[in-house]
């Protein structure tokens with residue numbers, strides 16, 4: 398099968414070619430995607446008060462959103478989350494912290510938590526989303542047992558500067574590159590519905606292809622009151638499905654993961670997304686918005702022919 402070109406990808410997003418786009422994406426899914434629905438869980442291990450000005454985010458200190466704010470939750474809470482995730486049959490647990498990066502003490506805290514999580518749950522995958530990380534931080538996290546690093550590109554590189562001015566795509570790429578160099582698995586995706594044009598959706602999909610992540614989380618913007626994107630409507634469900642199909646065509650075998658915004662979606666739309674290539678999910682609560690019901694998504698995945706569970 399010939400890899401899709403950028404021009405072809407843009408023309409497939411025209412409404413009159415919708416059916417073709419989705420059928421081609423489904424065909425690629427059937428051929429290239431492992432028929433096992435991967436689930437991870439996350440713990441919001443430090444919330445709010447973030448110095449960065451990401452226009453979509455409830456946790457930025459630049460916007461008044463009333464989001465819950467608290468400091469590092471501690472090792473015990475992380476171990477509890479790992480046990481719950483394992484009991485739910487999740488493949489992996491991710492520690493997520495708000496903020497641009499970690500201080501020296503933050504890194505030590507996360508490392509201590511990782512070691513205890515590994516002791517308590519020897520078989521669960523360990524992931525973390527900790528903002529921008531230096532090679533030094535990453536080496537310590539690696540030694541503490543971290544296996545996967547999450548850092549989203551968020552959107553098309555050409556759109557990102559209008560959505561965040563406190564850090565850059567280049568900063569993110571430096572973290573991802575350093576993580577890859579140390580042998581980490583990479584989880585890198587973004588948010589759709591932030592005003593991207595067809596061309597920018599394609600640009601985003603190809604930028605991800607260049608990174609070649611091990612997982613692509615696909616968030617759909619859940620507009621949050623108080624953020625600059627708070628009055629954007631919820632993305633048209635058909636556009637959500639088309640976006641998933643496009644991401645699948647450009648990234649034929651990478652797991653595409655339901656993430657934020659799943660709760661705004663009907664099960665019918667979620668099933669269409671799975672048909673078009675979604676092949677993984679997040680079980681349990683997300684960061685500032687409710688997550689999918691694990692049982693709902695598990696059922697949809699099984700109905701689509703996927704196996705689920707460790």
Ligand code: SF4
Pocket residue numbers: 447448449450451454455456457458494495496497528
């Ligand atoms: S997306 Fe991350 S870096 Fe940006 S404001 Fe939210 S917590 Fe901070």
